[in-house]
Amino acid sequence: xxxxxxRLRFAPSPTGRLHVGGARTALFNWAYARxxxxxxxxxxxxTDAERSTPEHERAILEGLRWLGLEWDEGPDTGGPYAPxxxxxxxxxxxxxxxxxxxxxxxxxxxxxxxxxxxLRAEQASRGEKPAYDRRCAELPRDEVERRLxxxxxxxxxxxxxxxxxxxxxxxxxxxxxxxxxxxxWVMLRxxxxxxxxxxxxxxxxxxxxxxxFRGEEHLVNTPKQVLLYRAFERPIPEFGHLPxxxxxxxxxxxxxxxxxxLEDYREKGYPREAILNFLCLQGWALDGSxxxxxxxxxxxxxxxxDVTKGGAIFDLDKFRWLAGEYIRADSxxxxxxxxxxxxxxxxxxxxxxxxxxxxxxxxxxxxxxERIRTYAELPERIAYLFxxxxxxxxxxxxxxxxxxxxxxxxxxxxxxxxxxxxxxxxATPAALAEGTRxxxxxxxxxxxxxxxxxxxxxxxxxxxxxxxxxIALLGAERALRRIEGGAGRLA
Ligand code: GLU
Numbered sequence: 001x002x003x004x005x006x007r008l009r010f011a012p013s014p015t016g017r018l019h020v021g022g023a024r025t026a027l028f029n030w031a032y033a034r035x036x037x038x039x040x041x042x043x044x045x046x047t048d049a050e051r052s053t054p055e056h057e058r059a060i061l062e063g064l065r066w067l068g069l070e071w072d073e074g075p076d077t078g079g080p081y082a083p084x085x086x087x088x089x090x091x092x093x094x095x096x097x098x099x100x101x102x103x104x105x106x107x108x109x110x111x112x113x114x115x116x117x118x119l120r121a122e123q124a125s126r127g128e129k130p131a132y133d134r135r136c137a138e139l140p141r142d143e144v145e146r147r148l149x150x151x152x153x154x155x156x157x158x159x160x161x162x163x164x165x166x167x168x169x170x171x172x173x174x175x176x177x178x179x180x181x182x183x184x185w186v187m188l189r190x191x192x193x194x195x196x197x198x199x200x201x202x203x204x205x206x207x208x209x210x211x212x213f214r215g216e217e218h219l220v221n222t223p224k225q226v227l228l229y230r231a232f233e234r235p236i237p238e239f240g241h242l243p244x245x246x247x248x249x250x251x252x253x254x255x256x257x258x259x260x261x262l263e264d265y266r267e268k269g270y271p272r273e274a275i276l277n278f279l280c281l282q283g284w285a286l287d288g289s290x291x292x293x294x295x296x297x298x299x300x301x302x303x304x305x306d307v308t309k310g311g312a313i314f315d316l317d318k319f320r321w322l323a324g325e326y327i328r329a330d331s332x333x334x335x336x337x338x339x340x341x342x343x344x345x346x347x348x349x350x351x352x353x354x355x356x357x358x359x360x361x362x363x364x365x366x367x368x369x370e371r372i373r374t375y376a377e378l379p380e381r382i383a384y385l386f387x388x389x390x391x392x393x394x395x396x397x398x399x400x401x402x403x404x405x406x407x408x409x410x411x412x413x414x415x416x417x418x419x420x421x422x423x424x425x426x427a428t429p430a431a432l433a434e435g436t437r438x439x440x441x442x443x444x445x446x447x448x449x450x451x452x453x454x455x456x457x458x459x460x461x462x463x464x465x466x467x468x469x470x471i472a473l474l475g476a477e478r479a480l481r482r483i484e485g486g487a488g489r490l491a
Contacts, residue, residue, distance in 0.1 A: 018262045028240075044086060181223070204237060
């Protein structure tokens with residue numbers, strides 16, 4: 001590690017929603033900065049004016065903040081190297097481009113798009129890689145001036161020097177490339193708008209970025225960027241290219257195999273701690289076996305050298321499992337708080353009613369906390385509590401099974417009579433459980449003979465939380481109405 005001040009950045013383009021791969025990049029940069037007391041910078045790369053929108057930028061900031069990945073410098077917080085929005089730095093980019101031009105590291109190119117198309121076609125027909133043939137690389141200065149004065153359009157190209165270049169990638173090891181393999185790429189377009197490879201280096205240089213950790217898709221750009229650092233005579237940052245995230249089908253993660261935006265998982269009610277944990281596992285491991293760990297563990301242990309070159313599989317089943325683990329381990333109060341917006345959105349209760357019946361709602365959540373894997377799963381599971389007692393929707397298969405048994409109606413009727421007395425006497429759920437077992441035994445029944453119709457009548461389902469807790473949640477009157485009603489419906 002060099003002795004430069006440690007400065008890392010996350011540089012999203014606000015051209016869409018925050019991708020889970022982007023969130024992982026942010027997380028690893030953040031963790032490295034936090035571990036080593038460095039600075040974490042957020043820079044918005046919005047030079048693609050057509051595709052960038054302020055809404056996307058806002059959503060990205062909001063998403064990062066929701067994950068808890070606070071930045072030290074950024075477009076909203078400011079900092080010593082402001083502005084942190086790339087579009088506000090264009091003048092600076094042009095100034096740096098002029099400096100490179102003056103130093104001979106860049107040249108004006110007047111080749112028209114038509115000529116370049118022909119050139120590419122010729123190269124393709126010879127089976128060669130497309131590359132600029134440097135026709136404009138050595139134009140005399142007075143010719144350049146004359147053509148510019150005459151209104152000819154020109155781009156600015158980087159003059160790739162001869163030789164060989166090396167850099168160390170902390171994930172992939174040493175990378176060596178022949179400069180001749182790198183095209184004389186365009187830094188400024190004819191309208192003077194800068195290209196990604198150029199601005200990213202300008203800004204990383206100006207913002208004193210010491211470490212660049214980003215997705216593997218940028219590895220192809222790194223040679224161009226390294227050569228640019230050399231031309232600027234500025235230190236080359238430490239690089240680390242994080243492995244591509246693959247879907248369960250082994251291909252690049254895409255909508256086909258699952259949601260790709262962080263927001264989707266948030267909307268689906270995944271706990272943020274589970275999201276962070278899962279993102280950590282995309283190319284990194286705490287040790288050989290621990291799968292559930294916190295961002296504190298990540299910060300205390302993260303090293304870019306431990307990131308794997310491949311094998312970041314976005315396994316949704318594992319993600320769901322992990323989400324469930326977090327919900328199980330969390331406090332009842334917090335799970336309830338986080339489920340609340342989903343319950344309101346599902347229209348089961350409005351906010352005021354929810355607050356009024358908060359203690360009741362806690363008991364509802366207690367019954368489901370062990371089972372749900374996301375907060376969004378709760379409303380569907382508890383909807384039966386909000387159904388009209390006469391029309392609890394019965395799950396067709398469960399109903400079919402109960403009907404086949406043939407004894408449901410008389411049993412429920414008789415049981416309701418017994419239960420009414422117990423409830424009137426204030427029996428607790430535990431006492432009811434015990435009393436019911438005795439009731440079943442006295443009649444020489446097998447437990448499911450009573451329990452299946454009882455559960456169907458109370459919940460419409462064939463499985464779920466403890467039945468006597470459910471009776472308590474419904475209250476004596478509603479529970480009895482459902483059981484008696486069930487006797488009628490199943491007759
Ligand atoms: N703006 C680029 C992106 O969103 C980031 C490039 C980089 O990290 O160097 O992919």
